[in-house]
Amino acid sequence: MELIQANNITKIYTRGSEKIHALNNASFSVNKGDIVCVIGQSGSGKTTLVNVLGCLDNPSSGSLTIDGKEVFKTGLSLSESELTHVRRRFFGYVFQKFFLIPTLTVKENILLPAVFQKKYKANEENLDPIMEMLDIAKRKEHLPSQLSGGEMQRVAIARALINNPSVLIADEPTGNLDSKRSGEIKDLIVNLNKEHGITVILVTHNTDLAKIGNRTLELTDGVLRQ
Amino acid sequence: MNIFQVSYKNLLRRRLRTMFTIIGIMLSAWVLVTLLGFNKGYENSLNENIENMGFQVVLTAKGCPYEAATLMLKGGTGLRYMPENMVKDVAGKPEIANAAPMLMHAVFDPNKGESGGTTVFLGVDPNTYPSMKPYLKFNNEKGAWFSDKAKEVVLGFEAAELEQREVGDLMMLPGSEDEYTVTGVLSRTGTQDDGMIFLPLKTAQSAFKKEGELTMLGMRLNQDVDASAFEEELYKLPDVQVVSMAQVKNTIMSLVSSAKVIVLSIAFIAFLIAMFGVLNTVLMSVFERYQEIGILKSMGALPKDIFKMILIETTLLCSIGGVLGILFSFLFSGISEMAIRYFLPFAPQGALIAIDTKTVIFSFISITAIGIIGGVYPSLRAANIRPLDSIRSE
Ligand SMILES: Nc1ncnc2c1ncn2[C@@H]1O[C@H](COP(=O)(O)OP(=O)(O)OP(=O)(O)O)[C@@H](O)[C@H]1O
Ligand SMILES: [Mg+2]
Numbered sequence: 001m002e003l004i005q006a007n008n009i010t011k012i013y014t015r016g017s018e019k020i021h022a023l024n025n026a027s028f029s030v031n032k033g034d035i036v037c038v039i040g041q042s043g044s045g046k047t048t049l050v051n052v053l054g055c056l057d058n059p060s061s062g063s064l065t066i067d068g069k070e071v072f073k074t075g076l077s078l079s080e081s082e083l084t085h086v087r088r089r090f091f092g093y094v095f096q097k098f099f100l101i102p103t104l105t106v107k108e109n110i111l112l113p114a115v116f117q118k119k120y121k122a123n124e125e126n127l128d129p130i131m132e133m134l135d136i137a138k139r140k141e142h143l144p145s146q147l148s149g150g151e152m153q154r155v156a157i158a159r160a161l162i163n164n165p166s167v168l169i170a171d172e173p174t175g176n177l178d179s180k181r182s183g184e185i186k187d188l189i190v191n192l193n194k195e196h197g198i199t200v201i202l203v204t205h206n207t208d209l210a211k212i213g214n215r216t217l218e219l220t221d222g223v224l225r226q
Numbered sequence: 227m228n229i230f231q232v233s234y235k236n237l238l239r240r241r242l243r244t245m246f247t248i249i250g251i252m253l254s255a256w257v258l259v260t261l262l263g264f265n266k267g268y269e270n271s272l273n274e275n276i277e278n279m280g281f282q283v284v285l286t287a288k289g290c291p292y293e294a295a296t297l298m299l300k301g302g303t304g305l306r307y308m309p310e311n312m313v314k315d316v317a318g319k320p321e322i323a324n325a326a327p328m329l330m331h332a333v334f335d336p337n338k339g340e341s342g343g344t345t346v347f348l349g350v351d352p353n354t355y356p357s358m359k360p361y362l363k364f365n366n367e368k369g370a371w372f373s374d375k376a377k378e379v380v381l382g383f384e385a386a387e388l389e390q391r392e393v394g395d396l397m398m399l400p401g402s403e404d405e406y407t408v409t410g411v412l413s414r415t416g417t418q419d420d421g422m423i424f425l426p427l428k429t430a431q432s433a434f435k436k437e438g439e440l441t442m443l444g445m446r447l448n449q450d451v452d453a454s455a456f457e458e459e460l461y462k463l464p465d466v467q468v469v470s471m472a473q474v475k476n477t478i479m480s481l482v483s484s485a486k487v488i489v490l491s492i493a494f495i496a497f498l499i500a501m502f503g504v505l506n507t508v509l510m511s512v513f514e515r516y517q518e519i520g521i522l523k524s525m526g527a528l529p530k531d532i533f534k535m536i537l538i539e540t541t542l543l544c545s546i547g548g549v550l551g552i553l554f555s556f557l558f559s560g561i562s563e564m565a566i567r568y569f570l571p572f573a574p575q576g577a578l579i580a581i582d583t584k585t586v587i588f589s590f591i592s593i594t595a596i597g598i599i600g601g602v603y604p605s606l607r608a609a610n611i612r613p614l615d616s617i618r619s620e
Pocket of ligand 2: 046047048171
């Protein structure tokens with residue numbers, strides 16, 4: 001079943017008088033339960049692509065449908081609040097940098113996305129199982145500065161999962177980690193997909209990690225090849 | 227967990243900066259409460275002081291100094307007299323509740339103090355004068371007013387110290403061989419009465435050879451008498467001057483009003499400083515957290531959630547500062563009062579700063595409101611940060 005449908009997505013950045021075609025007429029779809037790996041050289045447009053898919057950014061043209069609802073089409077772009085509602089419903093994000101809030105404990109960082117939701121109580125119940133699954137329960141009262149890189153990334157993943165997203169978007173989640181930690185994150189993602197049915201869109205340079213995908217999108221200078 | 231906790235924890239991130247901002251707000255609140263309290267307290271005390279003078283209107287001979295202080299400066303000269311029978315007519319008028327005739331006499335004594343000094347005597351009628359000044363109390367509750375025509379005196383607190391006399395002692399008046407008995411020593415009042423030696427009017431008139439003459443007539447009017455109309459009427463009498471306490475009060479209040487303008491400008495500046503302090507602090511903390519706020523947005527925070535979060539931080543800063551400032555103004559009202567006394571042309575007795583619940587509530591609300599206004603712009607800036615800005619700013 002199609003969860004995300006992208007048609008002729010183009011993204012043009014303007015830097016002064018120069019126009020950069022970061023994405024050129026990209027069309028593809030993502031099914032429920034997929035692990036889609038996005039690969040390509042640096043600057044090929046991977047981040048641009050997943051930001052558009054994750055509704056963090058508007059495309060310059062093209063259309064995007066999520067779960068049957070049209071969120072973008074040429075000439076229409078949603079307001080920041082409307083985009084936020086789409087993000088809340090469908091997505092959890094993990095970035096190469098962990099972006100944990102330094103003043104909050106592990107537990108509080110993970111709960112943070114739930115604070116902005118109406119159903120805080122229901123989501124709060126996810127906390128213990130998620131921390132258990134990611135093996136960070138012992139760390140819940142610690143501050144981010146007291147954690148290792150791998151732990152920080154697991155906290156970031158836990159935070160992305162607290163609101164039960166349908167899709168996990170991970171942009172180079174292992175970029176800051178050594179191979180052992182990368183392996184742990186890889187197993188974790190596979191497990192999330194298999195056991196919890198979470199659809200994953202994964203950007204990576206890591207060839208080992210790229211193998212877990214059941215589909216691969218390769219980008220070359222903004223042009224997509226499936 | 228809730229947004230409130232997130233905001234609160236953020237304030238702890240830069241403790242020093244948070245502390246300085248709170249101190250800034252605290253100082254503004256302190257200044258504000260103190261100044262508003264002063265605005266109230268000064269007028270209250272002034273009214274009370276004037277009430278304590280006992281007389282609403284004083285009638286004297288034209289050109290006669292009616293204050294003991296002026297008399298002392300002039301070395302006891304310059305007194306003028308009015309005939310007692312003229313005053314009898316005035317005292318009988320229906321507008322008057324009580325009238326106290328007085329004869330003041332000043333003697334320069336070259337042996338007094340280092341360079342000589344003036345002793346001021348006041349002949350008063352024991353039936354009218356004490357009842358006009360109910361705040362006159364006898365020291366240690368010993369003593370009583372003299373009776374009419376007796377050779378007796380009552381000493382003001384400082385006069386008693388200077389003459390070194392107690393109740394029951396005898397003393398002599400200058401230029402006379404007669405002995406007078408001290409029947410009472412008054413408690414300190416803080417008014418010119420402290421330096422006076424009181425004696426019965428009739429006795430004074432004969433001792434100072436001023437039979438049938440008065441220097442002053444102090445009056446209290448009946449409740450609903452039109453004071454200014456009555457004063458006009460008094461002016462029709464020949465060779466008198468009329469001093470009304472309402473006039474005195476107006477004069478003092480207009481002197482003070484220029485001081486008040488300065489005071490209110492200071493309060494206004496304190497307000498602005500508080501507001502820009504908050505604006506600066508909150509804006510800086512928003513810029514520092516650009517990335518973090520963007521991430522919160524990507525996690526589903528709406529612009530209004532972020533706005534709320536930053537405004538809660540601002541409100542916390544302001545209300546803590548406000549409460550501390552109010553506490554300060556209570557703790558240090560003594561010091562503030564000393565400073566105000568130092569700067570003012572005339573400060574009445576009693577509390578100059580009257581801080582009541584209304585002042586406290588008004589100050590707290592306005593300081594918090596001003597702070598929140600300062601926080602609106604940074605909050606808007608924060609609310610409009612896009613998630614992409616932070617993810618890209620690597
Ligand atoms: N905000 C922007 N303004 C202008 N140009 C941009 C902006 N963001 C990205 N670009 C350009 O768009 C192109 C695609 O960038 P993008 O970040 O999507 O690449 P990427 O494949 O994620 O690269 P990397 O592997 O290094 O992360 C690059 O040439 C980049 O310089
Ligand atoms: Mg990238």
